[in-house]
Amino acid sequence: MIIPYELGVWQRAILLYACSTICCISLFCVAARYPAFHITNHPIWLFRAALATLAFASLSWLFAIARFSFGYLIGFYLYVMVLGYLWLNSFSPLPYNHALTGASAAASAASFLLPALFICAPLRQMCALSIRSVDRLLTAILVAAIATIAAGVSYNFKFVEIGNIYQFRGALAFPTALNYAMGIVGTALLPFAYACFALRGSFWRAGLVIVLMLLLYPITLTKMTLFGPIWLVVLTIASRLIESRATVILSLLVPISVGVLFLALGDRGLQALDAPSAYFGLVNFRMAAIPSLAMDYYNFFFATHELTNFCQIRLLSALIGCPYQEALGTVMNKFFGFGGYFNASLFATEGIASVGPTFAPLTALACGLFIAIGNRLAAGLPDRFILLSSGVLAQAFLNIPFTTTLLSQGAGFMILLWYLMPRKMFEPDSKDLCQ
Template identity: 45%
Template structure:
């Protein structure tokens, strides 16, 4: 151990500067002294837990405050739908009190190391905070106290393994760095072929206001539907991120074209916004670092939506499209879905996972012949109501009492993704998962893994070579 006045860092991890020495060792500046480690794993084990920067604390507090403001306006603005209560002053105070236990989870995001599980846990934290907020003013008659307790416990048992458990990366052959770019080009060719096949079944340039009317009519063959989900959720975001890190801007542009081409095939709004969203995450993580970027990735859109609402109310804008898209559809609706699922399954039979297509053949009889999204749509007249794992694999399958066990299992599955992405740069993990992260808020875990490409994305992380030049000096999770 020796002191040094000047230390030229090649990267920063949790605020600790480090550099590689002779390609086999690592030196880190720890408490004003240079400490040498024989490998990066030794650095991770021996480093002291750093004090969380004030900026991260301030961002988390601001995020909670603006989320609550946004939710209050949503309840006022969209009460006409008949799905939300219109809270008075007493209900507003109850909403604050009901949200406090979940707000305590902020400590996980202060002291947890960055990982895919960290990102997903924070996104779920935002949705579950919204649910706890709307419960006191809910118009439905189910046991709100039991449901809130179930959600808080579920959030804890999901986040702890997802954030803090990092299984060892399995011994798996990596793609050779020399051939990696060829693999990326092959991904683009396969993606183009899949989208071309999808276009033969549906290709419609529809207005955003009309996509829901046409989207319900789209029918792809089952295998093609899986391929399209994998292409848009895993292949194209992964290729975009890799080419951006490799600075192959021509291929980045080609990937963006393919992303936009997926919209008229699927009529999914997320596919239309994906290139802009991934570019936003790429720039944001470069400026703020991966940990703060994941907070800002939701905080900034929420603030923009609130600003759009102010403009609309003051007559400076004729439409509340921004607030409706971000604050209502993206943030509030996943919280509302948990409220509706709690109400429906407090009065109807549980599924015990028979809604999952792979498991359904093992049931002699399932209470629901149609997908849950359609069952809920017919019951609440709110369109096809997909929902996250907390509502589907949790509440719908085993009820609020058993839901925490399901959340724990899902958190452990997400932890496996942490192992698959070990020693990849934090920014790379964040940007390449940029499409699946918001999708998890509205889609069951099993569907995300099998149909929407999450499992394939984890496999791509596992195959990615760790010795690529762009990784040198990067912020590793």
């Protein structure tokens, strides 16, 4: 049995500061290649950007000392996103109060991270499934996934290059129930089943889950359905060799570093230019920079437009009305006109768009407290199980509003499943707990 290598506090701290540094370098390169997205670099503001990100990076020490949890995974990705925004904020040409929004972003991150990282005490498990019941549940998930995919195929099944998906995705129209089903199945249920199979050594069934997840791509034409399964496999291999906390840090540090290296080699003619540029555009720009850039766009838009007051939540929209008749991501896309959908994380939607930068830290605190509840309900489960089952959800929290991720992406359902899981299930000599 391979025991994952566990890093010391200072080793994790070095990785964290290295990740913060490479992210800023990556954004510097992004500005040079994508100026049309209002990303700039002014040498006179370089010191200010370095100072702002260096001050904020002091929060990374929290990840060096905290235990692994669901909040650790979500929190680290959101920390890097806010770090990126503070760098971009120092150069942004968009006219709004950059001092206020920068302070608000930093305060929002701290408000979210403190409960999400350090409230982990277990809640008493009032009810637990038997191992036999979990096996039946996993079979039911596979059947539900196959049925959902079959229903989706009846509406669309088209293999499209990743760069051309927006030409076709806008024309897709699924029933609301099917939209919810595909989101929950692809983001929560199948990763949950994959984690169970992988940790129990059922590799053929784990492979079946990966195939089912990949089949969602030609139906939905989203990057998450294409790269989510690959992401889970990478996390599985990495977490087999190194502890979950280091795996989380390296899951951003390594891909972003490779993108910067590819770009440097490509610009010097040492590789065919198309391949490194495509990788950099997908990983460094789309995966890492866009969530940070969305905060810049939302701050600019809502500095001059009416706040949503949470009306992007459909139930509240029906009760209180809404100044925007379309989904917020569509509104932002039409305003900026870059193509795609500018959905964004909780800091942009539940924060900037809903209450403005002044009160955004309060909504971030509320979201952090909810994630802390997830920590407590999952306490006692193996770190690798939490990491693998929520690996795709972590990406969703970067790009989708918090409430949407809880409901239509299945995060709330996942937390409930964690609470019901038998804690001895992954022990080698585990037996049925409820005969």
